[in-house]
Amino acid sequence: xxxxxxxxxxxxxxxxxxxxxxxxxxxxxxxxxxxxxxxxxxxxxxxxxxxxxxxxxxxxxxxxxxxxxxxxxxxxxxxxxxxxxxxxxxxxxxxxxxxxxxxxxxxxxxxxxxxxxxxxxxxxxxxxxxxxxxxxxxxxxxxxxxxxxxxxxxxxxxxxxxxxxxxxxxxxxxxxxxxxxxxxxxxxxxxxxxxxxxxxxxxxxxxxxxxxxxxxxxxxxxxxxxxxxxxxxxxxxxxxxxxxxxxxxxxxxxxxxxxxxxxxxxxxxxxxxxxxxxxxxxxxxxxxxxxxxxxxxxxxxxxxxxxxxxxxxxxxxxxxxxxxxxxxxxxxxxxxxxxxxxxxxxxxxxxxxxxxxxxxxxxxxxxxxxxxxxxxxxxxxxxxxxxxxxxxxxxxxxxxxxxxxxxxxxxxxxxxxxxxxxxxxxxxxxxxxxxxxxxxxxxxxxxxxxxxxxxxxxxxxxxxxxx
Numbered sequence: 001x002x003x004x005x006x007x008x009x010x011x012x013x014x015x016x017x018x019x020x021x022x023x024x025x026x027x028x029x030x031x032x033x034x035x036x037x038x039x040x041x042x043x044x045x046x047x048x049x050x051x052x053x054x055x056x057x058x059x060x061x062x063x064x065x066x067x068x069x070x071x072x073x074x075x076x077x078x079x080x081x082x083x084x085x086x087x088x089x090x091x092x093x094x095x096x097x098x099x100x101x102x103x104x105x106x107x108x109x110x111x112x113x114x115x116x117x118x119x120x121x122x123x124x125x126x127x128x129x130x131x132x133x134x135x136x137x138x139x140x141x142x143x144x145x146x147x148x149x150x151x152x153x154x155x156x157x158x159x160x161x162x163x164x165x166x167x168x169x170x171x172x173x174x175x176x177x178x179x180x181x182x183x184x185x186x187x188x189x190x191x192x193x194x195x196x197x198x199x200x201x202x203x204x205x206x207x208x209x210x211x212x213x214x215x216x217x218x219x220x221x222x223x224x225x226x227x228x229x230x231x232x233x234x235x236x237x238x239x240x241x242x243x244x245x246x247x248x249x250x251x252x253x254x255x256x257x258x259x260x261x262x263x264x265x266x267x268x269x270x271x272x273x274x275x276x277x278x279x280x281x282x283x284x285x286x287x288x289x290x291x292x293x294x295x296x297x298x299x300x301x302x303x304x305x306x307x308x309x310x311x312x313x314x315x316x317x318x319x320x321x322x323x324x325x326x327x328x329x330x331x332x333x334x335x336x337x338x339x340x341x342x343x344x345x346x347x348x349x350x351x352x353x354x355x356x357x358x359x360x361x362x363x364x365x366x367x368x369x370x371x372x373x374x375x376x377x378x379x380x381x382x383x384x385x386x387x388x389x390x391x392x393x394x395x396x397x398x399x400x401x402x403x404x405x406x407x408x409x410x411x412x413x414x415x416x417x418x419x420x421x422x423x424x425x426x427x428x429x430x431x432x433x434x435x436x437x438x439x440x441x442x443x444x445x446x447x448x449x450x451x452x453x454x455x456x457x458x459x460x461x462x463x464x465x466x467x
Contacts, residue, residue, distance in 0.1 A: 003039070007315025010035045014306070014356075024352050025295065028302025032056070036309040052309070059304040063297055067257065068174040073293040074260030075165050078245075078267040080285035082120050085271035087238060088113065088130050094234035096138075096216075098227045104206030104213035106142060107152045108199060110135040114156025115195050116235070119163045119242050120267075123292075124387055128157035128395050132402040138216075145212040146407055148205065151415030154395035155198060155422075158387040161350060162380045163191035164246055165260070171296065171354050172376045176362055179373075180256045181249055185440040186373050190381055190430055197422040237273065241266045250444055296351065303355040319360055320367075330368040331431070334375070337361050338382050338427070345386025349394075353383065377437045378430060384423045388416040 010031060017027045036052035063069070095109035102108050110131060118127045131153045139149040161168045164184035173180040206213040222230070245263040248254040254262065271277040310316060323333065344353050358379065365372050387395040396412040403412070430436050 002314075004314035004318040006035065006038070007310050007313035007318065010306075010310060010313070011315065018348070018352075025298035025302045028299070028306045028356065029056070032302065032305035032309050035313070036305065039309055039312050052305075055308060056301075056305050059308065060301050063300040063304060066174055066300075068170065068180060069297070069300070071165075071180070071256040071260040072167055072170055072296055073289050074257065074264045075167060075170070076123075076292050077285055077289040078260065078263040079120055079123055079126070080288050081264070081267040081271055081282070082117075082238070083123075083126050083130065084281040084285055085267075085274055085276035087234070087270070087274060087276070088117055089134050090234045090274070091116065091238065092131075092135050092138075094230035097222050098231040100216070100227075102203065103210070104202045106135070106139050106144060106216060107148060107202045107206070107213055110139065110149075110152050111156045111195070111198055111202060114153065115159050115163065116238060116242070118157060118160030119165070120238060123167075124158050124160060124395060125398050127160060128154060128398040129402055131157060132399045136399070136402075136407075137404055140404060140407075142216040143214040146411050147415035148202070148212055149415070150396075150399060150403070150407065150412040151417075151419050152198075152202060154388060154393070154399055154412065154416050155384075155419035157398070158384050158395055159191065159195065161383060161387075162187055162194065164188065165242075165249075165256070165263070166380065167296075168350055168354060168380055168383070169376065170256070171351060172358065172379065174300070175354055175358060176372045176376060178376065179445075181252075182373055182441045182445060183376055184246065184256075185250055185444050186377050186437045187380060188440055189436045190377055190426060193429065193436065194381070194384070194423065194426045197426060198419065201418060201422060237270055241270060299351055299355050303359075306356065307359050316360060316363060320364055323364060324367065328368070330370055333364065333368045334370065334378065334431070337375075338378060341379055341382050342385060345383055346389065346392040348386075350383045350386065353386075354379070371434075371438065373441065374430075374434055374437045378427065381423060381427050381430060385420050388420045388423070 014027060014031050017031075018024060033052055033056060036055065037050050040051040040055075092109060092113045095112055096106055099105045099109050099112075113135065114127055114131055117130075118124070136149055136153055139152075140146065160166060164187055166184075166187065169183045169187060170180055172178075173183050202213075241263065244266070245259045248259045248262070249256055268277065268282075271281070307316075323336070326332075328336065341353060341357070344357055361375070362372065364370075365375055387393060390396070390413050393413060393416060396409060396416060399412055400407070400409050
């Protein structure tokens with residue numbers, strides 16, 4: 001059996017073990033070390049002299065020493081401390097009052113709350129669960145359509161993996177060796193385009209069929225000034241914190257790690273201002289941050305070892321040769337890559353897809369002249385669908401776990417489908433108008449110089465591949 005075939009066997013066994021329910025990070029380590037022992041074995045050496053153990057320790061050190069990853073625990077901590085400060089309830093209530101004159105005001109308020117809170121936390125499960133506890137019962141009590149209500153919360157809760165400061169974009173930046181700052185700038189227009197499409201859809205449905213979104217009757221008598229003050233107190237502080245963090249990054253005032261540290265401090269101050277800070281909540285936030293950060297680091301260590309062995313055995317070259325032999329255009333290559341990632345999004349989390357499978361495509365980007373930043377944003381948009389499409393629509397399962405009795409899982413799935421259509425529309429718009437991704441990075445950081453293609457130069461980018 002040739003080494004490239006062994007590499008494919010290695011990849012196939014990994015997928016089988018994942019479907020059997022084995023922990024992904026430790027499966028990656030075990031597969032990488034066992035197949036690496038075979039790959040690096042030389043006759044007569046002692047067991048511990050095999051180079052796979054040196055590779056494993058080097059990968060562990062490299063991951064733990066990666067400056068890009070420092071911002072992950074800090075952004076996670078900011079999200080967890082804000083989540084536990086009970087700011088979400090206050091935010092939804094104030095937006096619901098302030099937007100009560102709009103058609104479908106509660107659904108619009110839920111979407112805006114989801115977008116803002118998803119941006120602050122970046123944790124899909126937390127946003128969907130909390131909104132399922134706070135907004136869903138209120139919407140159903142007001143007579144809102146079950147499918148529309150479920151779709152608003154599940155779709156809105158996934159926005160944090162696209163809109164900065166997204167943890168997914170940080171992980172992709174570390175994997176692809178690209179600038180986090182440029183990725184953040186590139187994600188803003190597609191992210192807010194998706195939010196805009198969601199809002200247009202909800203308001204349009206409410207105008208065409210008002211029975212889907214009846215006006216709530218128990219919101220009290222609030223003057224315009226009272227409504228404005230409610231929104232000011234609940235919306236502005238959190239929005240100001242997020243804008244300060246992102247603005248300091250985009251305008252070059254701070255690195256992502258420095259901005260994340262200030263964001264974490266700002267989250268603590270915000271919790272104190274709302275009188276929701278306690279040592280128990282602080283301790284719980286630290287614990288959750290440490291647990292999630294450890295999971296990401298172990299995934300990186302396992303994936304680095306796995307991919308190194310996979311590449312050494314020739315698996316990466318085999319995949320490259322197959323795709324190059326198909327004589328694809330850049331657009332066809334992107335469509336095939338995105339289709340594979342879309343399918344992988346059903347059984348796998350975004351972290352495994354970014355860390356394990358995306359590196360298989362990265363060496364092909366300079367061959368097809370594809371900008372790695374554009375590729376990363378397309379993946380981030382694409383992975384929105386993995387949380388919304390059956391059978392493994394995790395947002396639907398998160399919502400079902402906290403939904404009132406009587407709301408069936410299939411009803412939640414039906415509510416997700418229109419929003420999946422809008423995700424695909426945003427993906428199509430990004431394909432047709434790649435300037436949606438490249439314009440802001442060019443404005444903030446200058447346009448990349450055009451250079452000739454070179455298969456061995458991973459820095460080559462070409463954002464105008466569709467022209």
